[in-house]
Amino acid sequence: MASTRDIRRRIKSVKNTRQITKAMELVAASKMKKAQAAALAGRPYAQLMADMLTALGGSVDESFHPFLAQREVKTRGILLVTTDKGLCGPLNANLFKLVTEIKSPAKFYVIGRKGAQFIARTQRSMVADFTVSDRVAFKEVKAASEFMVAQFLEGVIDTIEVIYPRFKNTLIQEPVVRPVLPLLSLKEVIAASQADSGIVRGAQSDDREMLFEPSAPQVLEALMPFFVNRYIYQLVLSAKASEHSARMVAMKTAKDNATKLVGELSLEYNKARQAAITQEILEIAASAFAA
Amino acid sequence: MALTLEIVTPEARVYSDTIDTVVIPTVDGEIGILPGHIPLLTQVEHGELRVTKGSTVLFLAVGGGFAQISGDKISVLAEHAITEEKIDEKAAEQAIHRAELAMKEAKDMDPNEFEHLQTMVRFAGTQLAIKRRRR
Structure with missing residues (x-):
């Protein structure tokens, strides 16, 4: 049996670990709240965007915009949204599983250090990696999405897809592949956008014909990149919310485990202590008899 | 009939109220919106x-974006928007200063980055113009 001093030392170290994981859990919890609030704040925007696309949908030819045109897929462009730091359970590993399932030629664009390391380690072709702070400013994501759109228009990549941990609730984050470009048709975009914001709006209250300035195609030309930026931004927000809740859950498990371990070790310590005392009494008694 | 105006950016709903009229800067020049x-x-x-x-x-x-008028509802979708009382003159000045410095330093900077800086300068400039007119 280990000596009481060894056990005491272990209890102390496990308690320290518990302290740290508890602190990290609290930090992750508060960050999660913020991330969720940010995801919610983006909703009115998403809804308005859907409204405008609905208005446009009826009045332009869909085949005319490069984002809408279907073309042969030679190289897929994949944006992998991961975390910068670890200690968030199986979150990143689940994403990487999805990545390894991709067999067709693909170029990767990465957000988050963990993803960049993984792509480099597995020797996949990585075009660029971006960092996004915890606050997730729109401009940070915009840089990434605009870069991808430019590559898409140049023909370097033929699709834009996003692999990210979708935030379902605090306990469940599912890794998904979300195709962004080419948009199959305007209707699909609108449906996706409405599903995102969770609100389905009825027909326009005003049925007079809509006027476009300067012209419908021109407005569409400007609105499309805008829409893509916004869409990817929303996905990244969701990924951030996932990250913090995954970390919170992982840290909570770690804390609970530490508490359990402290309990077990205390029991062992008490047993060892008791055994030592009994031994001592026996020895005293034995020496008393002998005398 | 009153109009309702709503201004949203990706980060928040900046403004939402019933109003009488609004003048919006568009690519074709300013347009004034009245009921009807x-x-x-x-x-x-x-x-x-x-x-x-x-x-x-x-x-x-407001920074670049879109506006939709439908019935008595006006929705403005902008990349940036800020109300007058929230404009921080010093912050705007510093933003311009910083951006201009950055633009001078790097001649062959990523065009995206450059464009972003230009946008910042224009937005900050607009903020200053609004703030200073009152004096």
């Missing part, structure tokens, strides 16, 4: 947005 306007979808330019409600006039700085 025809449905319209237009591109919004960097500039100042004037909201009139009763006897008060409110100024907002």
